[in-house]
Amino acid sequence: MTVVPETGGDTIFASGYEAYDRLSPAWKRFAETLTATHRNATLKKLASEGGDDLISGDRGSPDNRGLDFEASHPVIRTNPVTGWKSIMAAGHQVHDGRFDNVTPREDQILKEYFVPVFTPQPCNRIVSVGEKPYLDPNSTSRRAALSKL
Template sequence: DNKISVISSEQAKKLYKDRFSLTGHHGKKQSLKESWHSDITFKPIPSNYAALRLIQLPKTGGDTIWASGYEVFERVSEPYQEFLETLTATYAQPSFNKTADESGFKIFSGPRGAPENVGEVFKAIHPVIRTNPVTGWKSVFAVGHHAAKINGLSEPESKHLLEWFVRLIVDNHDLQVPHRWQNPNDLAIWDNRSVYHAATPDYVTEGLGERTGQKAVSLGERPYLDPASTSRRESLAKEGVSA
């Protein structure tokens, strides 16, 4: 089924050799912060929900970690929030084209789930701060390896912000939720509009087996920031609920 993505560590090691070229102490990377992302944010109409089922698990490891975009937004001071709300970012993934060229694949250029998602260039412009249309809450959207640059800023300023967003995740474990896959066919579902995730490749260098699964993402709306939307805590406080 061409609407289902195969998640395969064995395949990834062949196609994305640079991601698995581990260096550092005992052959392991000293930072995996670049793993954080939301799915297909480089498309004009990106994903809303994602469902992941793993059918082959390593003996141990391979956990998935999620983090809250709502909470990242709330770790930012109010004046800085207001500044970030004025910005857009370019989201891109040129590595897909590079891998296709090197592996002899052809990129499918027809509509990919939405008429706007066409062509062989994976690039889109979306807000840095996004409103989730279901909750009406704001979250930081420009996070992870699909966020290429913050538009209108100098290169050092853009790099600083993108690295800072990821640092807010890495430095605050209380906004993360780890999941240890227990059984084949376990299923996880999340909202890409306000949640980031990262896989843990701790099993790769230890000979603990491969990690394989299937992933499906649905498409939502073109990302937007509603000026009338609020933070999660602000919304819950109005309802008399403590966040």
């Protein structure tokens, strides 16, 4: 990253739509069945070392509270405004977390595939308070939506 944030939160990349569109049809179908537990393993350690206090109460959403900094989300999520699908499970939160309901070896394979989707690219990280991520199976991809214009 060219600009590294001092706090955690969901990381949303505009290219998540393109990353989804670049999956093969078989990988799209498979990825839409997966959830992943996002986890920030180093946040508490870094805050403690820096003498910073972490907010354990409500951080903008009733689901975003506590000091575990762990949440399970669909690997492919639907943007509630555009209705487009994008990859959500990529990056260090999944690297530190796990893909749900798979064996340790399968988790490793999925991480080797999905984590590098975003992590080697230069980017700016934007943290926002938003809705709980979900996947609408009837949603479409960005390319499919734009091809109808």
